[in-house]
Amino acid sequence: MRALVLWAGFALVLMVLPLIFDSVLGVSILNQMAIAIVFALSYNLLLGQGGMLSFGHAVYFGLGGFLAVHAMLLTETQTLAIPLVLIPLAGGLCGLCAALFIGSFSTGRAGTVFAMISLGVGELLAASSLILVSFFGGESGVSADRTFAPPFFGVDFSQDVQVYFLAAAWLFVSVLGMYLFTRTPAGRLANAVRDNPERARFLGYSAGRVRFISFAVAGFFAGIAGGLFAVNYEILTAGNLNAASSGQVLLMAYIGGLGVFIGPILGAVLLTLINSLLNHYTTLWMLYLGLVFVLTVMFLPRGLTGLLMLHRVPWQQGRLGLLVRPYTLTAIPGAVLVLSLIGLLELSQRETGPFVYLGIPFAPGSAVSWLALLAVAVIAFVALRRTLPGLRAAWAEASAQSPRSMHEGDAP
Amino acid sequence: MADALIFATLNGLVTGMLLFMLASGVTLIFSMMGVLNFAHASFYMLGAYFAFAISQQIGFWPALLLAPMLVGVLGALVERYGLRQVHKSGQVAELVFTFGLAFLIEEAVQLFWGRATQDFRSPAALDFALFTLFGQDFPAWKGVMLCISVSIFIGLYFVLTRTRTGIIIQAAITHPQAVANLGHNVPRLFMVVFGAGSALAGLAGVIAGPVLTTFPGMASVLGSIVFVIVVIGGLGSLTGALVASLLIGLLQSWAIASGLGMADLLALLGVSFPPDHALRDLWRLTLPQVAPLLPYLLLVLILIFRPSGLFGKRES
Amino acid sequence: MSVLQLDNVSKSFGNSAILRNVHLRIEPGERHAIIGPNGAGKSTLFHLISGRQQVSAGRILFKGEAIHTLPPHEIARRGLARSFQVSSLFAQLSVFENLRCALLWPLGYGYSFWHLLSREKALNARTESLLDELGLWQRRDVPAGELAYAEQRALELGLAIASSAELILLDEPVAGMNATEARQALALIRRVTAGKTLVVVEHDMTVVFDIADRISVLVQGELIASDTPAAIRRNARVQEAYLGVPVPAGGQHA
Numbered sequence: 001m002r003a004l005v006l007w008a009g010f011a012l013v014l015m016v017l018p019l020i021f022d023s024v025l026g027v028s029i030l031n032q033m034a035i036a037i038v039f040a041l042s043y044n045l046l047l048g049q050g051g052m053l054s055f056g057h058a059v060y061f062g063l064g065g066f067l068a069v070h071a072m073l074l075t076e077t078q079t080l081a082i083p084l085v086l087i088p089l090a091g092g093l094c095g096l097c098a099a100l101f102i103g104s105f106s107t108g109r110a111g112t113v114f115a116m117i118s119l120g121v122g123e124l125l126a127a128s129s130l131i132l133v134s135f136f137g138g139e140s141g142v143s144a145d146r147t148f149a150p151p152f153f154g155v156d157f158s159q160d161v162q163v164y165f166l167a168a169a170w171l172f173v174s175v176l177g178m179y180l181f182t183r184t185p186a187g188r189l190a191n192a193v194r195d196n197p198e199r200a201r202f203l204g205y206s207a208g209r210v211r212f213i214s215f216a217v218a219g220f221f222a223g224i225a226g227g228l229f230a231v232n233y234e235i236l237t238a239g240n241l242n243a244a245s246s247g248q249v250l251l252m253a254y255i256g257g258l259g260v261f262i263g264p265i266l267g268a269v270l271l272t273l274i275n276s277l278l279n280h281y282t283t284l285w286m287l288y289l290g291l292v293f294v295l296t297v298m299f300l301p302r303g304l305t306g307l308l309m310l311h312r313v314p315w316q317q318g319r320l321g322l323l324v325r326p327y328t329l330t331a332i333p334g335a336v337l338v339l340s341l342i343g344l345l346e347l348s349q350r351e352t353g354p355f356v357y358l359g360i361p362f363a364p365g366s367a368v369s370w371l372a373l374l375a376v377a378v379i380a381f382v383a384l385r386r387t388l389p390g391l392r393a394a395w396a397e398a399s400a401q402s403p404r405s406m407h408e409g410d411a412p
Numbered sequence: 413m414a415d416a417l418i419f420a421t422l423n424g425l426v427t428g429m430l431l432f433m434l435a436s437g438v439t440l441i442f443s444m445m446g447v448l449n450f451a452h453a454s455f456y457m458l459g460a461y462f463a464f465a466i467s468q469q470i471g472f473w474p475a476l477l478l479a480p481m482l483v484g485v486l487g488a489l490v491e492r493y494g495l496r497q498v499h500k501s502g503q504v505a506e507l508v509f510t511f512g513l514a515f516l517i518e519e520a521v522q523l524f525w526g527r528a529t530q531d532f533r534s535p536a537a538l539d540f541a542l543f544t545l546f547g548q549d550f551p552a553w554k555g556v557m558l559c560i561s562v563s564i565f566i567g568l569y570f571v572l573t574r575t576r577t578g579i580i581i582q583a584a585i586t587h588p589q590a591v592a593n594l595g596h597n598v599p600r601l602f603m604v605v606f607g608a609g610s611a612l613a614g615l616a617g618v619i620a621g622p623v624l625t626t627f628p629g630m631a632s633v634l635g636s637i638v639f640v641i642v643v644i645g646g647l648g649s650l651t652g653a654l655v656a657s658l659l660i661g662l663l664q665s666w667a668i669a670s671g672l673g674m675a676d677l678l679a680l681l682g683v684s685f686p687p688d689h690a691l692r693d694l695w696r697l698t699l700p701q702v703a704p705l706l707p708y709l710l711l712v713l714i715l716i717f718r719p720s721g722l723f724g725k726r727e728s
Numbered sequence: 729m730s731v732l733q734l735d736n737v738s739k740s741f742g743n744s745a746i747l748r749n750v751h752l753r754i755e756p757g758e759r760h761a762i763i764g765p766n767g768a769g770k771s772t773l774f775h776l777i778s779g780r781q782q783v784s785a786g787r788i789l790f791k792g793e794a795i796h797t798l799p800p801h802e803i804a805r806r807g808l809a810r811s812f813q814v815s816s817l818f819a820q821l822s823v824f825e826n827l828r829c830a831l832l833w834p835l836g837y838g839y840s841f842w843h844l845l846s847r848e849k850a851l852n853a854r855t856e857s858l859l860d861e862l863g864l865w866q867r868r869d870v871p872a873g874e875l876a877y878a879e880q881r882a883l884e885l886g887l888a889i890a891s892s893a894e895l896i897l898l899d900e901p902v903a904g905m906n907a908t909e910a911r912q913a914l915a916l917i918r919r920v921t922a923g924k925t926l927v928v929v930e931h932d933m934t935v936v937f938d939i940a941d942r943i944s945v946l947v948q949g950e951l952i953a954s955d956t957p958a959a960i961r962r963n964a965r966v967q968e969a970y971l972g973v974p975v976p977a978g979g980q981h982a
C-alpha cells in the first residue's frame with residue numbers, strides 16, 4: 001500500500017513538473033533529466049547492483065539511440081510508420097541485442113577483466129563509428145525529424161512539452177521496471193554475486209549467467225534512454241557512444257550513490273542541472289565536476305545518498321538535533337572556503353574587465369584582488385580545521401549506542 | 413616498398429619503446445598495489461606541459477630533467493593523500509578514483525594552458541636528419557627518443573635486478589603479502605613506486621610532446637592504448653608489457669604504412685561490389701583506417717581467449 | 729549405492745602431490761568425519777568433491793554419477809551442499825536475504841526475473857523458519873558482514889543446509905569458537921542435519937568423536953584409515969601419525 005502511494009506520488013510529480021518549470025529551458029532540462037535518470041539507473045544495475053564496473057555503458061545507449069534515429073528515418077521516408085511513442089522501445093531492443101551479444105563473452109568474469117573488456121568494446125565501437133559512415137553518419141552524425149511520425153491521439157510532438165510527457169511516461173515505466181527487477185530472484189542474485197560470486201556458485205548459480213542477465217537488462221534500459229535521446233534531440237553523433245559519455249554516466253551513478261536505488265536518480269538530476277546551468281556562468285564547470293567527483297570517491301564512497309543514509313541512526317535515536325550546531329559551525333567556514341577558492345579559480349580565467357563575483361568587483365591582474373581572496377581562503381581553512389573536531393565528536397555522540405550502524409568505510 | 417617497411421619499423425620501434433615507458437609504470441604500480449592506474453597517461457601529459465612551460469623559461473635540456481621530477485613528486489603526493497584514502501573502499505573505488513583523477517587533470521591542464529595545441533618543439537640543435545635512406549629523412553629527435561627510452565629500459569632492468577629496492581619490488585610483484593610480513597615500510601614503498609612510475613610517464617611526455625603534439629587530449633589518446641598493452645602483455649608482467657608495447661607500436665605503424673585495403677583484397681579475389689551496396693563501408697575499409705581499432709580488437713580477443721594475457725599469471 | 733564415492737582420487741599442484749589415490753565411500757545417512765593434521769589435504773578434498781578444484785586423476789561419483797568434471801553450480805544442483813572454513817557470506821545482504829538466496833534454486837526459481845520475491849509466500853515462510861532454526865531471528869535484517877563471529881558461523885551453516893541437500897559437507901564448522909559456542913553450534917548441526925548424509929572436516933577431536941559414526945584419517949595426502957570411532961581410537965597407524973607416538977613393539981607397522 002505504501003509502495004503504491006509512493007509510485008502514485010512519483011507519477012504525480014512527473015505530471016506537475018512541466019507546469020512549474022514551464023520555460024523553454026525548464027522543459028529542456030526536464031527532458032535531459034528523464035534521459036539521464038534512465039541511463040544512470042541502468043548503469044547502477046551493473047555497478048551498484050551487480051558489481052560490474054563498466055567503462056563502456058554508452059555503447060548500449062548510443063546503439064539504441066542510433067537505431068531509434070534510423071527507425072524515425074524509416075518513418076520519414078514512409079517505409080514504415082512507427083509511432084513516436086514506440087521509438088524508445090526500438091532503442092531498448094537494440095540495446096538489449098547488443099548487450100546479449102557482448103555480454104555473452106564479457107560477463108564470465110567481474111572485476112578488472114570485465115572493466116577492461118567494457119573499455120575495449122567501448123573504444124572499438126567509438127572508433128568504428130567514425131569509419132562505418134552509413135550507419136553512424138561519421139563526424140556529423142545521423143539526424144531525423146520526429147514530426148513525420150503519425151500523430152499519437154492528435155499529438156504531433158512538435159513541442160518540447162509533448163516530448164516531455166512521452167519521456168516522462170517512459171521514465172516512469174523504466175524506473176518501475178528496474179525497481180521491480182531488483183526485487184526478483186535474478187535481481188537479488190545479482191547482489192549476491194556482487195558480494196561473493198564463489199558462494200553463489202555453491203548455491204547452484206553460475207555467477208556468469210547471473211551477471212549476464214543483469215547486463216542484458218541494463219543494456220535494454222540504456223537503449224531506451226538512447227531512444228529517448230533520439231526522440232528529444234533528433235540527432236545522434238559518435239560522441240553519444242564514446243568513452244566520455246560512458247564516463248558521464250559513471251559520474252552520475254557514483255556521485256548520487258550506488259548503494260541505494262534512488263542514488264543514481266539523485267546523481268542524474270544533480271549532474272544534469274550542473275551540466276545545463278553551470279556552463280552559463282563559468283567555463284570551468286567541468287573542472288568543478290571533476291573535483292566533486294574525486295572528492296566524492298575519496299570521502300563519500302557511498303555517494304550523496306550514502307551520506308544521507310548515515311543520518312538514519314541519529315535520526316532513529318532522536319539525536320539529529322545534536323548535529324545542528326556543529327553542522328552550522330562547520331558549514332560557514334566550509335562555504336567561505338569553497339567560495340573563495342572558486343573565486344580564485346575564476347579570477348585566474350579572466351583577462352580583462354572587472355570580474356563581479358558575489359556582488360564584489362575584482363580586478364584580474366591586481367594583486368589586491370588575489371591577496372584578498374587568498375587571505376579569506378586561508379582564514380576559512382584555519383577556521384574549518386578548528387570546527388571539524390567538534391563535528392566529529394558530535395557525530396560520535398549522535399550515533400553512539402549502535403556499534404553496528406552503517407560505516408562510511410565499508411566495502412562498496 | 414622496402415623503404416616504407418624500414419621506416420615503418422623504425423617508427424614502430426620509437427612508438428613501442430615510448431609506450432613501454434608508460435606501460436612499465438602501469439605494470440609496476442598494478443603489480444604492487446593492485447591498482448590499474450587510469451591516470452597514468454595524464455602524468456605523461458603533465459610531463460609534456462611542464463616541460464613546455466619550463467623550456468620557455470630556462471630551455472629544453474633542464475626541462476628534460478626537471479619536468480619528470482615534478483611529475484614524480486606530484487604522483488607521490490597523489491598516492492599519499494588520495495589513493496591511500498580510497499584504498500580502504502576497495503578495488504573498484506580505486507579504479508574509479510584514478511578515472512576521476514584523469515578527468516580532473518585534463519580539466520586542470522585546460523585551466524592553465526587552454527584548449528589549444530601548444531607550440532612545444534624539440535631543441536633546434538637536433539633539427540637535422542640523423543640519416544637519409546631512399547631519399548627519406550629520419551629525424552635526429554626520434555633517434556634521441558629511442559636512445560632515451562632504451563636507456564630507461566636498461567636502467568629499469570638494472571634497478572629491478574641489482575638494487576635492494578628493486579629486489580623488494582620484484583618480491584612484492586610475485587608475493588605481495590610476504591613483503592609486508594617482512595617488515596618493509598610498504599606504504600612508503602608504494603609511494604615511491606607510484607612516484608617513480610609517474611616520473612617515467614612524465615619523461616615519456618617530455619620526449620613525446622614535440623612529436624605527438626602537446627594538447628589536452630593527448631592523455632586520452634594514449635591512455636587507453638597503454639591499458640590495452642598492459643592487459644595484452646599480462647597484468648603484472650614487465651616482459652609482457654615490453655613485448656606488447658613493441659607489438660602494438662609495430663602493428664600500428666605497419667598498418668598505417670601499408671595503405672592496403674579491403675578493395676585490394678577483393679581485387680585479389682576477383683570480387684567486386686556495386687558502389688551503393690548496403691555494406692559499402694566495409695568494402696572500402698583500408699588498413700590505415702583500421703589501425704586505431706587494432707589494439708582494442710586485440711584486447712577484446714585476448715581477454716576472451718586468454719584473460720591472463722600473453723605473459724601474465726594472475727587474472728585480476 | 730553409496731551417496732559419495734571417490735575412486736583413486738589424486739590432486740597435485742605442479743610437482744607437489746596434495747592428495748594421493750584416495751578411496752572413500754560414504755553411505756546414505758552416514759555421519760562421516762575426516763580428520764588429519766594441518767596440511768593433510770582435508771580442505772583440498774572438499775574442494776575437489778564440491779567442484780571448486782579439478783581432480784588431477786581419479787573420479788568422484790555422487791549418487792552413482794560422475795561429478796568431477798562438472799562446475800560447482802551443477803554439482804550443487806544435484807543435491808550436494810557445503811560450508812566453508814572461513815565464512816563465505818553475502819556481506820552486504822541481510823541475514824534474511826542470504827538465506828533466501830540459498831533457497832532460490834532448490835525451490836525452482838532458477839534465474840527468474842518474473843517473480844517478485846516479496847510475493848512468494850512459501851519461499852519467505854521457508855526462509856523465516858530457517859532463520860528461527862538457526863537462532864538468527866533477532867538479527868534478520870542485519871547485513872551479514874556486520875554479524876558477530878559465532879553468528880556468521882551459524883549463517884554459514886544455514887547457507888549449506890538451506891537447500892535440504894542430500895549430502896552436506898561441513899568444513900571445520902566450529903573452528904575458532906569457544907567451548908560454549910562450539911557446544912551450541914554442535915547441537916544446531918545435529919538438529920538441522922538430522923536424516924541427511926554428513927561429511928565433516930574437523931580439528932576438535934571431542935567434536936569428531938561426538939558427532940561421527942565413521943571417521944577417515946588423512947595424513948600427508950593419503951587416507952590411512954576409515955573406520956568406526958572406536959576402531960580409529962585403537963588404530964596404531966593413526967596414533968603414530970596423529971600423536972607422534974612410536975608404534976609399540978608387536979604392533980602393526982606403517
